[in-house]
Amino acid sequence: MTPVFADVTTTLAWIVLVTAIGGWALYAFFNIRSSRAEIGSEIELAANRKEYYDDETLEGKKLERTQLLGLAFLAVITVTLPLYWILEPGRQAGAEKEFEHKFELWGSGLFAATADGGFNCAGCHGGMNGGGGVAAFAVTDPKTGEVKSVNWKAPAINTVFYRYSEEEVRFILNYGRPFSPMSAWGLVGGGPMNEQQIQTVIDYLKSVQVPREDCTDPTQDAKMCDGGHLPVAKQQEIQAEAERLVKAGTYASLGEALFNLDLGSGNYSCARCHTKGWSYGEPQITGGGAFGPNLTGGSSVRQFPNQEDMIAFISAGSEYGKKYGEQGQGGGRMPGFGAMLTQDQIKAIVEYVRGL
Numbered sequence: 269m270t271p272v273f274a275d276v277t278t279t280l281a282w283i284v285l286v287t288a289i290g291g292w293a294l295y296a297f298f299n300i301r302s303s304r305a306e307i308g309s310e311i312e313l314a315a316n317r318k319e320y321y322d323d324e325t326l327e328g329k330k331l332e333r334t335q336l337l338g339l340a341f342l343a344v345i346t347v348t349l350p351l352y353w354i355l356e357p358g359r360q361a362g363a364e365k366e367f368e369h370k371f372e373l374w375g376s377g378l379f380a381a382t383a384d385g386g387f388n389c390a391g392c393h394g395g396m397n398g399g400g401g402v403a404a405f406a407v408t409d410p411k412t413g414e415v416k417s418v419n420w421k422a423p424a425i426n427t428v429f430y431r432y433s434e435e436e437v438r439f440i441l442n443y444g445r446p447f448s449p450m451s452a453w454g455l456v457g458g459g460p461m462n463e464q465q466i467q468t469v470i471d472y473l474k475s476v477q478v479p480r481e482d483c484t485d486p487t488q489d490a491k492m493c494d495g496g497h498l499p500v501a502k503q504q505e506i507q508a509e510a511e512r513l514v515k516a517g518t519y520a521s522l523g524e525a526l527f528n529l530d531l532g533s534g535n536y537s538c539a540r541c542h543t544k545g546w547s548y549g550e551p552q553i554t555g556g557g558a559f560g561p562n563l564t565g566g567s568s569v570r571q572f573p574n575q576e577d578m579i580a581f582i583s584a585g586s587e588y589g590k591k592y593g594e595q596g597q598g599g600g601r602m603p604g605f606g607a608m609l610t611q612d613q614i615k616a617i618v619e620y621v622r623g624l
């Protein structure tokens with residue numbers, strides 16, 4: 269609502285200014301004209317020699333009129349000043365919102381497909397809401413040396429802030445994902461986008477996040493709130509799908525199912541980073557390591573002698589420069605799953621991974 273006030277104020281100011289200038293011009297014109305009369309020849313008595321109103325008028329009607337005028341101006345001030353006071357914070361907040369909105373709009377232009385003049389994030393990540401898609405890519409078979417084209421799963425971007433902090437997302441955008449279709453986009457990583465464009469895309473990504481449930485602070489925007497998680501109905505869907513796959517015999521345990529599962533809507537679990545080939549439908553050794561380290565051979569038990577520490581790590585993800593476990597060095601690249609999965613689901617995964 270408020271940006272309108274800025275416009276109305278501007279228009280009013282213009283009207284006042286034009287009226288004032290016009291008034292002065294008229295005054296000057298008539299003043300100069302009337303002063304053209306012969307100098308010195310008093311055809312009429314000079315104004316300062318004319319007799320003014322008598323006391324009766326001066327102390328009566330004239331005085332009252334001047335007082336009334338003063339009162340009227342006072343009324344204008346007493347009404348408009350508080351009104352301005354009341355509306356000003358709203359106008360400022362509105363201007364801020366409008367500004368944010370502008371960046372989101374610019375960001376959506378950058379995110380759009382090549383055909384729409386953007387950098388084609390939408391082309392791989394499944395349209396303008398970034399709900400997950402596929403990317404054509406070429407991989408080399410390490411044994412035969414054969415190069416073949418594959419379809420690589422591009423994860424949902426409308427949940428990316430469930431997994432990563434803003435700094436971590438910026439890092440991914442700047443430098444890309446090595447050995448994946450996600451190339452570097454920032455100038456620092458050799459890509460085409462400058463710092464401002466990266467920030468503008470990040471602003472857009474924030475605006476398309478799936479709203480969370482149970483935010484710790486209800487005044488926060490549910491798209492970016494603290495403590496919230498995936499809507500419970502979605503988490504239950506994931507649970508039901510995992511249970512179904514265990515019943516069907518596809519996986520031996522709930523943990524195994526949840527480790528490998530496609531969580532739906534472009535959200536993937538652990539295998540996409542810890543199992544080579546999973547992202548293009550040719551999974552090799554489960555948990556054998558890919559972008560993320562090898563988890564087999566009991567390595568995670570050595571890293572986290574205490575199971576609770578491992579659950580906490582998987583919930584929060586790694587942080588750049590922060591140590592984890594016995595000798596882990598966080599790169600900010602292991603996403604947190606605490607907002608996506610329930611604690612029971614993470615516990616089931618951890619129990620499974622510790623047995624790999």
Ligand code: HEC
Nearest residue numbers: 387388389392403420421422423440445448449450453547
């Ligand atoms: C050629 C296809 C392609 C294009 C274009 C592309 N991406 Fe990606 N992106 C991917 C793939 C595939 C991955 C997953 C890589 C992996 O498996 O580690 C990815 C990963 C990501 C991630 C990390 C998400 C996660 O959870 O791991 C983010 C964030 C991201 N892309 C944002 C963008 C943005 C923003 C743009 C546009 C500036 C963009 N991408 C352009 C294919 C693409």
Ligand code: HEC
Nearest residue numbers: 537538541559560561568571586596598599600601602605
């Ligand atoms: C986007 C890719 C990605 C996904 C998805 C992912 N991880 Fe990771 N994970 C990593 C990376 C990278 C590291 C190494 C730490 C770093 O660089 O921050 C890591 C580290 C780990 C470690 C510590 C290993 C060690 O020995 O140091 C464990 C355990 C782990 N991940 C388990 C999981 C589980 C369980 C899931 C699924 C709930 C999962 N990861 C999902 C990328 C990923």
